[in-house]
Amino acid sequence: MRVISYEEVEAKEVEEGSKIRIRWLNTGGSKNFAVRLFEIEPGGYSPHHSHSWEHEIFVLEGNGTVIGNEGAEAFSIGDMISIPSEETHQIKNTGKSSLKFLCIIPK
Incomplete structure (x- = not known):
């Protein structure tokens, strides 16, 4: 078992997109999955992209819109x-x- 503070982990800026760490x-x-903490400033966004893996997101702070193949859907704190x-x-x-949201992906 190991406990770390998220503040110990270096935040990396995303070049493509806007205002993301x-x-x-x-x-x-x-051995099976990884967890990423995303922070997107107001007006920021990820690029349109896809992956060969599925992933789950849990919203910690703020609100936004996710755009997928079936259109756009609003989300806020506590949403999956x-x-x-x-x-x-x-x-x-x-x-x-x-x-701010956690994104869980397979390794």
């Missing part, structure tokens, strides 16, 4: 977002404060 919150203990593998998607911060 990511922290990989890996303690080294999990499930994104299937190969689905093109984008996340936008539509609020006036920072959007």
Whole structure:
């Protein structure tokens, strides 16, 4: 078992997109999945993209819109977002404060 503070993990800026930082919150203990903390400033967004893996998102702070193959859907604090593998998607911060969420992906 290992406990770390997210503040110990370096935040990396995302070049493509706008106003995004990511922290990989890996303690080294999990063999099957990874957890990332995303912080998107107001007006920021991820690029339209897809992955070969599915992933789950849990919203910690703020609100926004997720755009997928079936259109756009608003979300806010406490919401879960499930994104299937190969689905093109984008996340936008539509609020006036920072959007923070955990993104869980397979390794």
